[in-house]
Amino acid sequence: MNTEPAKKRPAISREVTCPYCSLLCDDLVVQNSAGTLTVEENGCHLASQGFATATVNSTPRIRGKTVSLDEAIDESARILKRSKLPLITGLGTDVAGVRAALELAEKSGAIVDHMHNHGIVKNSLVLQDLGWIMTTMSEIRNRADLIIFAGTDAGNYPRFYERVIHNDKSLFKTNVRNRDIIYIGDELDPRAGKNKAGKRPTVINCKPENIGEVFSVIHTMIVGDQLDTDVIHGIKLKTLVDLAERMKQASYGVIVWAPGELNIPHAELTIQNFCEVIKYLTRKTRFAGFSLGGNDGGTTAMNVSAWQSGYPLRISYHKGYPEYDPHIYSTNNVLKNRRVDAMLWVSSISTDIRPPRADIPSIILANPQTRIGYRPDVFIPVGTPGVDHKGHMFRTDSVVSLPLKQLRESVLPSVARVLRNTLDNM
Amino acid sequence: MYIKLAGGTVYDPVHGINAEKRDIYIHDGQITRKPNPDVRIDKTYDLGGKVVMAGAIDIHTHIGGGKVNIARLMLPEDHQKDPVKKTALTRAGCGHAAPTTMTTGYRYAEMGYTACFEPAMLPINARQAHMEMADIPMVDKGAYALLGSDDFFLRMLAANKGREAISDYVSWIINATQAIGIKVVNPGGISAFKFNQRKLNLDDKNSYYNVSPRQVLKSLASAVRELGVPHPLHVHGCNLGVAGNDQTTLDTIQAADGLPMHLTHIQFHSYGTEGDRKFSSGAARLAEAINENHNISVDVGQILFGQTVTASGDTMMQYEGHWHAHPKKWVIMDIECDAGCGVVPFKYRDKNYVNALQWAIGLEMFLLVNDPWRIFLTTDHPNGAPFTTYPHLIRLLMDRSFRNDMLSTINKDAAAASILGSIDREYTLYEIAIMTRAAPARSLGLRNRGHLGSGAAADIAVYDDLKNREKMFAKPCYVFKDGELVVEKGKVCKVINGGTHTLKPGYDKTIEKTLKRYFDDYQTVKLNNFRIEDDEILEYGNSSLIEQPCL
Numbered sequence: 001m002n003t004e005p006a007k008k009r010p011a012i013s014r015e016v017t018c019p020y021c022s023l024l025c026d027d028l029v030v031q032n033s034a035g036t037l038t039v040e041e042n043g044c045h046l047a048s049q050g051f052a053t054a055t056v057n058s059t060p061r062i063r064g065k066t067v068s069l070d071e072a073i074d075e076s077a078r079i080l081k082r083s084k085l086p087l088i089t090g091l092g093t094d095v096a097g098v099r100a101a102l103e104l105a106e107k108s109g110a111i112v113d114h115m116h117n118h119g120i121v122k123n124s125l126v127l128q129d130l131g132w133i134m135t136t137m138s139e140i141r142n143r144a145d146l147i148i149f150a151g152t153d154a155g156n157y158p159r160f161y162e163r164v165i166h167n168d169k170s171l172f173k174t175n176v177r178n179r180d181i182i183y184i185g186d187e188l189d190p191r192a193g194k195n196k197a198g199k200r201p202t203v204i205n206c207k208p209e210n211i212g213e214v215f216s217v218i219h220t221m222i223v224g225d226q227l228d229t230d231v232i233h234g235i236k237l238k239t240l241v242d243l244a245e246r247m248k249q250a251s252y253g254v255i256v257w258a259p260g261e262l263n264i265p266h267a268e269l270t271i272q273n274f275c276e277v278i279k280y281l282t283r284k285t286r287f288a289g290f291s292l293g294g295n296d297g298g299t300t301a302m303n304v305s306a307w308q309s310g311y312p313l314r315i316s317y318h319k320g321y322p323e324y325d326p327h328i329y330s331t332n333n334v335l336k337n338r339r340v341d342a343m344l345w346v347s348s349i350s351t352d353i354r355p356p357r358a359d360i361p362s363i364i365l366a367n368p369q370t371r372i373g374y375r376p377d378v379f380i381p382v383g384t385p386g387v388d389h390k391g392h393m394f395r396t397d398s399v400v401s402l403p404l405k406q407l408r409e410s411v412l413p414s415v416a417r418v419l420r421n422t423l424d425n426m
Numbered sequence: 427m428y429i430k431l432a433g434g435t436v437y438d439p440v441h442g443i444n445a446e447k448r449d450i451y452i453h454d455g456q457i458t459r460k461p462n463p464d465v466r467i468d469k470t471y472d473l474g475g476k477v478v479m480a481g482a483i484d485i486h487t488h489i490g491g492g493k494v495n496i497a498r499l500m501l502p503e504d505h506q507k508d509p510v511k512k513t514a515l516t517r518a519g520c521g522h523a524a525p526t527t528m529t530t531g532y533r534y535a536e537m538g539y540t541a542c543f544e545p546a547m548l549p550i551n552a553r554q555a556h557m558e559m560a561d562i563p564m565v566d567k568g569a570y571a572l573l574g575s576d577d578f579f580l581r582m583l584a585a586n587k588g589r590e591a592i593s594d595y596v597s598w599i600i601n602a603t604q605a606i607g608i609k610v611v612n613p614g615g616i617s618a619f620k621f622n623q624r625k626l627n628l629d630d631k632n633s634y635y636n637v638s639p640r641q642v643l644k645s646l647a648s649a650v651r652e653l654g655v656p657h658p659l660h661v662h663g664c665n666l667g668v669a670g671n672d673q674t675t676l677d678t679i680q681a682a683d684g685l686p687m688h689l690t691h692i693q694f695h696s697y698g699t700e701g702d703r704k705f706s707s708g709a710a711r712l713a714e715a716i717n718e719n720h721n722i723s724v725d726v727g728q729i730l731f732g733q734t735v736t737a738s739g740d741t742m743m744q745y746e747g748h749w750h751a752h753p754k755k756w757v758i759m760d761i762e763c764d765a766g767c768g769v770v771p772f773k774y775r776d777k778n779y780v781n782a783l784q785w786a787i788g789l790e791m792f793l794l795v796n797d798p799w800r801i802f803l804t805t806d807h808p809n810g811a812p813f814t815t816y817p818h819l820i821r822l823l824m825d826r827s828f829r830n831d832m833l834s835t836i837n838k839d840a841a842a843a844s845i846l847g848s849i850d851r852e853y854t855l856y857e858i859a860i861m862t863r864a865a866p867a868r869s870l871g872l873r874n875r876g877h878l879g880s881g882a883a884a885d886i887a888v889y890d891d892l893k894n895r896e897k898m899f900a901k902p903c904y905v906f907k908d909g910e911l912v913v914e915k916g917k918v919c920k921v922i923n924g925g926t927h928t929l930k931p932g933y934d935k936t937i938e939k940t941l942k943r944y945f946d947d948y949q950t951v952k953l954n955n956f957r958i959e960d961d962e963i964l965e966y967g968n969s970s971l972i973e974q975p976c977l
Contacts (some may be wrong), residue, residue, distance in 0.1 A: 015954050015955060026951055026952050026955045027952055095557060099561070103517070106512055127496075127499055127500055127755075127757065128499070128501075129755060130754070130755050131500065131755035131756040131769075132757060133757070133758045134758075134759045134760075135760045135761075136760065136761050136762045136950075137762070137950040138550075138762040138763045138948065138949050138950045139620070139760045139761070139763060141948070141950060142577075142763055142948055143620065143760075163950055164950065169947050170948075171581075172634060173634075252620070282758075285622055286619075286620060286621075286622050288759075288760055303495055303554070306495045306498045306499045307490075307494075307495055307498065307526060308517075308519065308526055308527060308528065308561060309518070309519065309520070309526060310498050310501075310502070310505040310519060310524070310526050311498075311499075311502055311505065312499050317512075320511040320512050321510055321511045321512070321518045321519070321520070322505075322518055322519065322520065323509075324505075390965075392553065392557065394554070398492070399492050399548075399551055399554075399761055399762060400550060400551070400950075400951060401551075401553045401554050402553075402951060402955050403553075403955055403962065
């Protein structure tokens with residue numbers, strides 16, 4: 001049998017999980033033509049752009065000089081061993097990568113953070129303070145008859161509407177075609193919020209910093225208390241009274257937010273306002289929250305860190321056991337205040353993320369296309385999970401984890417492999 | 427390599443060995459017959475005066491999966507009280523109510539446990555559960571897939587699909603999620619809560635599907651039996667925590683109609699409504715029913731006083747429980763048209779009437795059920811108490827004067843309302859060996875586990891025969907896992923990764939066509955990505971996939 005033509009024929013992979021945003025759509029059809037990947041079906045612009053990232057010939061470098069992988073790993077281990085308090089961050093990787101990173105952090109007494117933790121931490125603080133009622137994608141798809149987008153239009157998650165809002169079928173009697181959709185926030189694009197029956201969404205404009213207060217007013221209306229004002233941040237009270245009534249009447253309402261997009265100082269209090277109104281409504285009807293975030297393995301890192309350390313990152317292993325401080329152990333803080341003396345940055349998924357520049361020895365594990373913008377002490381090009389190697393990641397709802405396929409032959413090592421080898425050298 | 431455990435006092439109920447002085451030989455990870463005299467014994471442990479049992483098996487402990495991880499994320503203040511430092515051998519973490527995975531494994535092994543079973547693995551969350559459990563070292567693991575509130579099953583039941591179709595589905599789920607049994611939680615009630623029902627008695631109907639918990643129970647219990655799944659349907663019944671649920675539990679035993687059924691954390695389902703406070707013990711009447719119905723087994727879900735966290739699939743009852751949260755924070759989640767979860771931190775207080783009586787009810791149940799082959803030692807970790815309280819619980823069962831001393835310290839009215847003080851029974855070591863080793867292994871169908879006969883996996887715990895049973899069971903002298911010495915003097919001396927016990931019942935593959943259509947139309951993952959392949963279990967880091975035979 002001649003296998004030559006088979007090799008040249010483009011290979012098609014089906015039911016591919018896409019790692020390029022935290023929705024982890026797992027229905028993609030991707031074609032591999034001599035290492036060049038093209039999304040043939042069910043993609044979005046993030047997927048098309050992500051999978052199209054070519055493999056390039058890239059080699060590890062020590063201070064700009066090409067070296068072997070082993071030499072780069074040796075140097076990384078040396079830097080970490082020499083460090084009194086290293087920072088391991090970025091963490092744009094899969095479950096295996098996070099596992100290895102945490103073990104390395106423990107061994108080297110490091111502080112650990114994720115590049116998107118400024119968003120995740122806003123949710124964690126709410127969870128740790130009063131808790132919440134949450135839901136997941138398939139529940140929204142089949143049950144939700146009222147959906148409020150609070151401070152986000154979900155535009156950063158391109159297939160969110162297609163997958164859970166614009167479905168025709170539902171498991172139940174819920175008229176999913178005629179969902180009541182509401183946007184509350186500033187500069188949101190409500191176009192996708194037109195429901196399948198053609199009804200336009202309600203748009204309530206307010207600045208992000210006022211969303212929390214608007215929800216407080218809604219909460220007050222739902223409780224049945226009075227307010228001595230007709231207008232709140234430019235919104236007629238009547239609008240909010242009407243919305244409160246619709247929320248009470250909903251059979252299964254959902255508030256969607258994206259913590260990473262709430263760039264206001266009191267974001268966690270705003271999210272807590274969402275969660276407390278949800279809890280109050282649940283006394284009589286069903287309501288739940290849904291959070292969009294945790295790209296680049298953010299949700300994955302949070303979960304693995306939780307089961308290995310007990311905490312959702314921003315932890316330090318400096319004392320030999322995990323300590324948690326969501327403020328002190330942030331990447332920005334420890335770099336700005338020079339609390340760390342070496343940095344290991346991991347980013348193997350998105351290519352448009354730049355590692356922070358720090359005046360300390362730095363090791364960068366990144367996708368070769370990443371524009372670093374400076375010359376780190378060690379650079380190790382790594383493969384992308386779900387493209388260059390197999391793996392597992394968690395979806396934004398923190399419940400579903402999916403397998404990632406290897407779609408092409410790649411010489412690039414996985415983050416897990418590089419970090420495990422580094423560990424062996426420690 | 428041959429190892430000889432010489433002269434220990436052996437408790438091996440599977441072989442009727444009760445406190446007999448015996449030698450045990452280990453070869454290649456297994457217990458073996460006495461070798462020929464010319465065979466060299468590489469290592470001999472002199473166990474004169476020491477107690478030798480098979481490794482303990484926890485049949486119901488929430489150690490992995492989404493709700494446990496939510497509990498971890500939610501409770502930084504609890505972790506901070508029990509930080510666990512790394513050592514040259516072991517990884518760092520934290521302990522107490524919601525311990526980290528590595529700490530879970532070390533601490534179980536350090537009590538002589540060699541296998542632990544996660545009882546509430548949501549099928550859609552199974553991958554996470556297995557990934558977490560892969561990071562639990564030292565012990566073997568396994569999990570029961572949670573069914574009964576998932577819409578695929580309820581649709582089948584409502585549409586009167588035949589028993590065969592339902593069995594095919596149940597079997598497919600066991601295979602696809604790498605489970606070893608089936609659990610049902612508040613049968614149909616997690617779904618009912620999504621339709622805003624707040625209570626569901628055994629014969630109430632789910633408002634959408636018009637099916638009752640009784641129908642769900644019968645359907646799943648039949649499927650489990652028809653498939654030859656060794657462990658009976660693992661039932662967390664209706665009305666958890668509600669005064670008067672002792673009647674629901676009696677009705678559930680009747681509803682089993684002779685089918686094998688395991689009623690889990692029965693303490694939480696044994697409450698009467700007698701007395702001024704309308705909260706009383708139903709343990710005596712339930713124990714009587716359990717004694718009479720040999721198709722029923724139970725685990726207790728004992729509560730012990732102190733701070734813990736409750737994590738359950740029972741969203742309906744956890745929502746009710748949130749009013750008692752301590753500290754005042756809680757989580758409810760609806761999950762993927764599959765199930766849900768509720769996480770509510772809780773502090774049991776010995777001076778609180780209800781909590782004190784819960785404590786007494788659990789102990790009454792232990793002492794009034796007379797067949798240790800059908801009652802297992804659990805705290806429903808962490809719901810009744812963290813698993814690290816097991817040695818204390820064993821002492822309560824084995825030492826009447828200690829028990830009565832404790833009884834004298836709890837809420838006076840609760841103590842007066844309980845018959846506990848009048849019960850003389852003390853568990854023997856033989857009975858402890860049954861309820862923590864032999865019986866769980868038999869109930870789960872674990873081949874070559876839970877006993878010390880030739881061919882068994884050399885999972886062995888050796889204890890000093892101390893009068894203080896709490897001290898004794900808290901610190902085994904030696905623990906062997908698959909023949910390797912892993913714990914010495916109550917401390918891990920070697921870190922190993924255990925295997926994952928699974929079951930592969932057969933099914934008619936045509937069910938996958940129906941399932942594929944269902945997943946494509948309604949779910950947000952693909953059927954093929956939902957399924958967990960054998961290789962994955964090993965990729966996560968488990969040492970092996972141990973396929974147990976069906977009946």
